[in-house]
Amino acid sequence: xxxxxxxxxxxxxxxxxxxxxxxxxxxxxxxxxxxxxxxxxxxxxxxxxxxxxxxxxxxxxxxxxxxxxxxxxxxxxxxxxxxxxxxxxxxxxxxxxxxxxxxxxxxxxxxxxxxxxxxxxxxxxxxxxxxxxxxxxxxxxxxxxxxxx
Amino acid sequence: xxxxxxxxxxxxxxxxxxxxxxxxxxxxxxxxxxxxxxxxxxxxxxxxxxxxxxxxxxxxxxxxxxxxxxxxxxxxxxxxxxxxxxxxxxxxxxxxxxxxxxxxxxxxxxxxxxxxxxxxxxxxxxxxxxxxxxxxxxxxxxxxxxxxxx
Numbered sequence: 001x002x003x004x005x006x007x008x009x010x011x012x013x014x015x016x017x018x019x020x021x022x023x024x025x026x027x028x029x030x031x032x033x034x035x036x037x038x039x040x041x042x043x044x045x046x047x048x049x050x051x052x053x054x055x056x057x058x059x060x061x062x063x064x065x066x067x068x069x070x071x072x073x074x075x076x077x078x079x080x081x082x083x084x085x086x087x088x089x090x091x092x093x094x095x096x097x098x099x100x101x102x103x104x105x106x107x108x109x110x111x112x113x114x115x116x117x118x119x120x121x122x123x124x125x126x127x128x129x130x131x132x133x134x135x136x137x138x139x140x141x142x143x144x145x146x147x148x149x
Numbered sequence: 150x151x152x153x154x155x156x157x158x159x160x161x162x163x164x165x166x167x168x169x170x171x172x173x174x175x176x177x178x179x180x181x182x183x184x185x186x187x188x189x190x191x192x193x194x195x196x197x198x199x200x201x202x203x204x205x206x207x208x209x210x211x212x213x214x215x216x217x218x219x220x221x222x223x224x225x226x227x228x229x230x231x232x233x234x235x236x237x238x239x240x241x242x243x244x245x246x247x248x249x250x251x252x253x254x255x256x257x258x259x260x261x262x263x264x265x266x267x268x269x270x271x272x273x274x275x276x277x278x279x280x281x282x283x284x285x286x287x288x289x290x291x292x293x294x295x296x297x298x299x
Contacts, residue, residue: 059257061257062294063212063296064295064296064298064299100253103247103249103255107290109216124216124292125210125292126210126276128276140255142274142292142293143294144210144293145212146212146213146214146216147213
């Protein structure tokens, strides 16, 4: 009996934390998974799924508008943009990730493609991620279009 | 003597850590000075002076352009922007400053751009990541956008 307990303990210690159902504290992994989840939620029209990736006190700094603060306002913002851009899909790519401990700064690029495949927009973003309660959450999010105005 | 020691201890315990100099990395003062220097550089049309605020490996993400990496690309982008701005003046206001350890800080602020004729040209917000490089605070990432409807 005692040896069985020891085996379980050893197994738990050896397993990566993700196997135990906790988010991986590695920023590289957390940010990559977060970005994939963001794009998947957008492409599925799931504004609540996007909002779930942000910290409770997160702030969006969107072009052509004022800052948006808090999860409920962030969900409403993305829902509004989805409604304005029906059928538009987004692809995100991390270009640079600067890990500062419990904070990570990501610079990336986005491409928006219309339902019929036309190029709608492309640009870049900066996201400040924070490790909170064991998971990497988006704390600040700002972006702009690279296309001529 | 022992009593004086006790009073000193009580005073030290009661003081916020910032008063003991532990929590102050100098980021806030450097960022406030940096904002003034950025604005002064813009208002005097001096792309080189603004560029000096950025680190050698800084990345600037300006609207309507691809990312600019490094001081040379940043200065070239600023020179073009200054020429297009036609003598506008910039007012930069740091809002939130989030210290990250002793060597980094994140700044979220706002800007107002006024045309040479006094007209309201633009206003918006920015996010800058600062790092202490060789003892002085430099901007390592900078992105902004306009808050005006298109």
